[in-house]
Amino acid sequence: MEPTKDKRPLCVTFGSPLIGDQMFQQAMSQSSNLNSCFLHVASLQDRLISSSISNHSYSPFGIFLLCSDFGSCCFESPVSVLRLLNLISQLNQGLQNCDYGSIVENLYRNAICKDSDCPNISHSNLLQKSLALQLCALGFPHLLQETDMKNLVEELNKQELLKQKKRFIPNKKLDEMKTNMAKLEWYKKISKTGAGYYDRFKDHLSTADHDVVGFIRELNNYWKEMVEEAEKQPQKEGATFRTRWLYAGTNYRRMVEPLDVARYYKDGKRDYINQGRSEHYKQLEKWLENDQKSQSTGRTNNVESILTLDSCFWAHVEEALILCQKVKAAASEVEKKEAMSSLDEFEKYVYELLKNYAVSPEIFLDGSSFMRWWGEYFGIKRASYASEFANFMKNPINYKKYVEGAYNFP
Structure with a gap:
C-alpha cells in the first residue's frame, strides 16, 4: 500500500553501531521532528556498539533508548549519548552479544526507574533531578562513586542547557524580529519626504540609513533559518509551519528584499533576479503562490x-x-x-x-x-x-x- 504522505517515517534499530558522520548528525539535529523519527535501542553491554565508539568519524543521531540490566532511559543529545557510551565502554568489561528480544520483553515488565533507587544527591533544578534519575535507571550508582556521579550529572546538565540555548525557537525570535520590522516601517515612512526608502537606502546619505543595514542583517538571518527549518520538516508539519508564518514572511519579503536589490545594483551588479536573489526569498514567494488562501x-x-x-x-x-x-x-x-x-x-x-x-x-x-x-x-x-x-x-x-x-x- 502506498504510504500516506502526511505520515512521518519511523526507523527503529536494535544494537546498531554508530553510522552517521558529524555533518549528518548536525543536519538531523536541526529538525526535532525528523530527529525523532529515529529510535535506537542500545544495550550498554553490546560489543558492536562499543566498538564503533572508538571511531571518531561517527556521531549519534536520533533518540537513543539506552538499556542495562538495571533498566532503561532515553537520551536525545548527541554529546550526552556519546559521553555515556564512552563511559560505559571504559567502566564495563562485561561486553557481550546481546539478546534484544529479551531486552524488549523487559521493557514491558519493568518500570524505568524508582526514586528510592537513587542515592541522596542534591539538585539545583528539575533538569538535574531528571538526569540523575535516568542515570540511576541505567545502574550508574553501582558503577561510579557518589562524587563522580554528581560530576556526571552536572556535565550532562550543561550539555542539555547548551542544546536548549541553540535550539531554534520561532515564536520567541519572531517577536524579536517584529521590532526590526517596526524600525524599517518607520524608516520607510520618513523616507517619503525624499525619493522613497528604496532610493534613500541605495544612496546611503545619513546615519539612519547605515543603521538599517543591521536591521536587515538580523531579519535576513532569521528568515533564512526559518525557511531552512520549514524545508527540513516532514511534509505535513512543514506545510503547517509555512502557513503559520506566511503572512509575516510575505510582509518581510516585500519590505526587505527591495533594500537587498538596492545594495545589489549600488555595487554595479546586474540581473538580480537570476544572479543575485537569495533562495529563501524564492521559497517565501513560492509558498505564497501555493497557498490557497492568498488573494490579490x-x-x-x-x-x-x-x-x-x-x-x-x-x-x-x-x-x-x-x-x-x-x-x-x-x-x-x-x-x-x-x-x-x-x-x-x-x-x-x-x-x-x-x-x-x-x-x-x-x-x-x-x-x-x-x-x-x-x-x-x-x-x-x-x-x-x-x-x-x-x-x-x-x-x-x-x-x-x-x-x-x-x-x-x-
Missing part, C-alpha cells in the same frame, strides 16, 4: 501605505534603466529593437501592477529611480507617444487619485 490586493480606498506585492519590482526598474542606456548606445537597429521590445514588456508589467493597485505609490516621488526611468523612457518614445500607461503617467493628478484608490483604469 485589488482595489482599496487608500493605498498610501501598501507594500509593492512584487518584492523584485525595483530589480525590474533597475534593469529597465539599463535598457534605456542600451537603446541610446545601440550600435545597430537590431540591438535597439531588442532593447525597446524589453522596455515595452516592462511598461506592460508596471501597468498591470497599477491596475491591480499592487504597487506602492512612493514610486511616483520626485527623484525616485522609477520616475527617472519614466523620464528616460518617455524621452526615447517622444512626446507623441500614446498608450494607456503613458496617458496615466503624463498627468501627475492621476498619482493622487491612485493613492486614494480613485483612479478608474480603462
Whole structure:
C-alpha cells in the first residue's frame, strides 16, 4: 500500500553501531521532528556498539533508548549519548552479544526507574533531578562513586542547557524580529519626504540609513533559518509551519528584499533576479503562490501605505534603466529593437501592477529611480507617444487619485 504522505517515517534499530558522520548528525539535529523519527535501542553491554565508539568519524543521531540490566532511559543529545557510551565502554568489561528480544520483553515488565533507587544527591533544578534519575535507571550508582556521579550529572546538565540555548525557537525570535520590522516601517515612512526608502537606502546619505543595514542583517538571518527549518520538516508539519508564518514572511519579503536589490545594483551588479536573489526569498514567494488562501490586493480606498506585492519590482526598474542606456548606445537597429521590445514588456508589467493597485505609490516621488526611468523612457518614445500607461503617467493628478484608490483604469 502506498504510504500516506502526511505520515512521518519511523526507523527503529536494535544494537546498531554508530553510522552517521558529524555533518549528518548536525543536519538531523536541526529538525526535532525528523530527529525523532529515529529510535535506537542500545544495550550498554553490546560489543558492536562499543566498538564503533572508538571511531571518531561517527556521531549519534536520533533518540537513543539506552538499556542495562538495571533498566532503561532515553537520551536525545548527541554529546550526552556519546559521553555515556564512552563511559560505559571504559567502566564495563562485561561486553557481550546481546539478546534484544529479551531486552524488549523487559521493557514491558519493568518500570524505568524508582526514586528510592537513587542515592541522596542534591539538585539545583528539575533538569538535574531528571538526569540523575535516568542515570540511576541505567545502574550508574553501582558503577561510579557518589562524587563522580554528581560530576556526571552536572556535565550532562550543561550539555542539555547548551542544546536548549541553540535550539531554534520561532515564536520567541519572531517577536524579536517584529521590532526590526517596526524600525524599517518607520524608516520607510520618513523616507517619503525624499525619493522613497528604496532610493534613500541605495544612496546611503545619513546615519539612519547605515543603521538599517543591521536591521536587515538580523531579519535576513532569521528568515533564512526559518525557511531552512520549514524545508527540513516532514511534509505535513512543514506545510503547517509555512502557513503559520506566511503572512509575516510575505510582509518581510516585500519590505526587505527591495533594500537587498538596492545594495545589489549600488555595487554595479546586474540581473538580480537570476544572479543575485537569495533562495529563501524564492521559497517565501513560492509558498505564497501555493497557498490557497492568498488573494490579490485589488482595489482599496487608500493605498498610501501598501507594500509593492512584487518584492523584485525595483530589480525590474533597475534593469529597465539599463535598457534605456542600451537603446541610446545601440550600435545597430537590431540591438535597439531588442532593447525597446524589453522596455515595452516592462511598461506592460508596471501597468498591470497599477491596475491591480499592487504597487506602492512612493514610486511616483520626485527623484525616485522609477520616475527617472519614466523620464528616460518617455524621452526615447517622444512626446507623441500614446498608450494607456503613458496617458496615466503624463498627468501627475492621476498619482493622487491612485493613492486614494480613485483612479478608474480603462
